[in-house]
Amino acid sequence: MTHHTLPTPITEDQVRALRVGDTVTLEETLYGIRDATQIHMFDHGRRTKFNLQGHAVIHTAPNLRKVERVGNNHSGYEAVCVGTTTSDRMERFTRPLMEREGVRIIIGKGGLRDGSLAAFRDLGGAYLAVVGGAAALETTWIEAVEDVDMDDLNPESLYKFRIKGFGPLLVAMDSHGGSLFAKVNEEAARRRQVVLEKLGAA
Amino acid sequence: MSLMSKTEIAPLVVTPEAIEEAAKLLYIRACKILPDDIKAGFTRLDATETDATAKTILATMIENIGVAERMDNLLCQDTGIPIFNLLIGRNVAVDGFALKEAIARGTARATREHPLRSSVVHPITRKNEHTSCGERVPVINIDFTDADRELRLEMIPKGSGSENGSFLQMLIPADGLAAVKRFVVDRVIQAGGKVCPPTIVGVGVGGTSDLCMHLAKIAATRPLGSRCSDAEGAKLEAQLSEAVNALGIGPQGLGGDSTAFAVHVETAATHITMNPVAVNIQCHSARRASATFTPAGVSIGF
Numbered sequence: 001m002t003h004h005t006l007p008t009p010i011t012e013d014q015v016r017a018l019r020v021g022d023t024v025t026l027e028e029t030l031y032g033i034r035d036a037t038q039i040h041m042f043d044h045g046r047r048t049k050f051n052l053q054g055h056a057v058i059h060t061a062p063n064l065r066k067v068e069r070v071g072n073n074h075s076g077y078e079a080v081c082v083g084t085t086t087s088d089r090m091e092r093f094t095r096p097l098m099e100r101e102g103v104r105i106i107i108g109k110g111g112l113r114d115g116s117l118a119a120f121r122d123l124g125g126a127y128l129a130v131v132g133g134a135a136a137l138e139t140t141w142i143e144a145v146e147d148v149d150m151d152d153l154n155p156e157s158l159y160k161f162r163i164k165g166f167g168p169l170l171v172a173m174d175s176h177g178g179s180l181f182a183k184v185n186e187e188a189a190r191r192r193q194v195v196l197e198k199l200g201a202a
Numbered sequence: 203m204s205l206m207s208k209t210e211i212a213p214l215v216v217t218p219e220a221i222e223e224a225a226k227l228l229y230i231r232a233c234k235i236l237p238d239d240i241k242a243g244f245t246r247l248d249a250t251e252t253d254a255t256a257k258t259i260l261a262t263m264i265e266n267i268g269v270a271e272r273m274d275n276l277l278c279q280d281t282g283i284p285i286f287n288l289l290i291g292r293n294v295a296v297d298g299f300a301l302k303e304a305i306a307r308g309t310a311r312a313t314r315e316h317p318l319r320s321s322v323v324h325p326i327t328r329k330n331e332h333t334s335c336g337e338r339v340p341v342i343n344i345d346f347t348d349a350d351r352e353l354r355l356e357m358i359p360k361g362s363g364s365e366n367g368s369f370l371q372m373l374i375p376a377d378g379l380a381a382v383k384r385f386v387v388d389r390v391i392q393a394g395g396k397v398c399p400p401t402i403v404g405v406g407v408g409g410t411s412d413l414c415m416h417l418a419k420i421a422a423t424r425p426l427g428s429r430c431s432d433a434e435g436a437k438l439e440a441q442l443s444e445a446v447n448a449l450g451i452g453p454q455g456l457g458g459d460s461t462a463f464a465v466h467v468e469t470a471a472t473h474i475t476m477n478p479v480a481v482n483i484q485c486h487s488a489r490r491a492s493a494t495f496t497p498a499g500v501s502i503g504f
Contacts, residue, residue: 135278
């Protein structure tokens with residue numbers, strides 16, 4: 001159980017050093033991505049202006065307030081509340097996100113499936129679990145909404161956040177075939193019989 | 203001859219303007235302040251949880267409740283699908299149509315003026331009007347109560363992670379109660395961490411297909427500590443609460459004892475050939491807010 005502080009972007013070696021059960025705090029930059037963003041990127045062939053090579057993305061669609069584009073604020077937004085959403089719906093985008101865009105880390109809640117685990121192994125990636133529904137706390141780790149792309153999809157645009165001390169996040173799926181979610185699912189399936197017998201419903 | 207039996211008592215009049223203000227206030231308040239019964243539920247789970255990771259996750263959730271209140275921020279980024287339950291007592295005069303429009307106006311104003319993320323889109327074009335409103339949304343459920351000169355408006359921002367954990371099966375009598383229990387356990391396993399546990403697992407038993415699903419929603423959004431008014435339903439919720447928490451799914455599906463605050467059951471009579479069961483899940487951010495209108499004024503609560 002090691003704690004890693006990782007300023008993004010990161011290398012393949014850095015992501016392969018992560019093991020399930022480790023914790024991670026991210027610094028510098030984090031990209032926000034969602035269902036519609038990825039449907040448009042991978043099903044409708046849209047390309048982003050951002051270079052996501054070696055970066056971390058979080059499954060999110062934030063609450064934002066419109067502000068003036070001044071100084072380093074190129075988005076015209078400030079964060080009201082930024083949290084995370086259920087990752088499972090975006091399972092089929094993990095591999096293209098890594099292959100085409102070079103993403104190394106996906107952050108979300110509830111976990112991803114075997115296809116993503118294989119992509120993490122083949123291409124060098126990891127899934128970091130953030131506590132879903134703890135968005136007020138998570139928002140305190142966001143310094144600014146620096147930039148935005150594909151904003152016609154608002155609130156499911158592609159956001160560039162500047163972050164400070166984003167974590168601790170739990171390494172829940174790694175590049176070595178480890179998945180805390182798979183372990184818990186197997187355990188639940190194993191306990192099911194006993195639970196049903198006690199209910200008289202086996 | 204008067205059609206009113208108690209003409210000497212002036213009915214409670216609630217204006218659309220008052221409803222609009224309440225709808226706006228309740229949507230924002232529900233997103234920010236968790237009800238006391240849910241906070242107590244966290245304290246209970248934190249005291250009994252044995253898994254180290256699960257305890258850390260529960261601590262983060264409890265910390266988040268405090269951060270949201272101190273910073274006057276939203277508990278969760280998901281502003282949900284807005285649901286309003288309108289409970290109209292006796293001797294209350296309302297213009298029902300104006301009232302429905304007032305709820306939608308209040309919802310749209312909360313979204314624009316706070317601002318809140320509009321999480322509502324057209325189901326086919328996926329177009330977002332940025333008002334949290336659309337065709338048949340906000341969802342408005344209207345019922346009548348025996349409270350004299352009282353109108354109650356309840357607001358529930360229902361998050362999608364848990365709402366996607368909704369299931370219906372039209373079981374048949376030969377499947378028995380065992381199949382109902384099996385259905386609940388298997389759907390909780392299927393939902394895993396996707397529904398943001400610890401959850402309130404709402405179970406509907408009986409009725410028609412649509413009523414059964416609605417029962418599950420009523421069950422999932424009922425305060426913790428409340429019991430099913432049907433004795434058999436109450437028995438079932440005690441058994442199922444113990445059962446789902448023995449699966450080891452835990453907070454966020456990362457393992458532990460705290461899979462659900464509780465399983466709630468609601469029942470309705472059904473057809474001789476039917477045995478329907480439905481599951482609707484509420485996430486740990488089990489948000490609610492209410493406004494109660496009486497001749498004394500408006501009181502805001504959960």
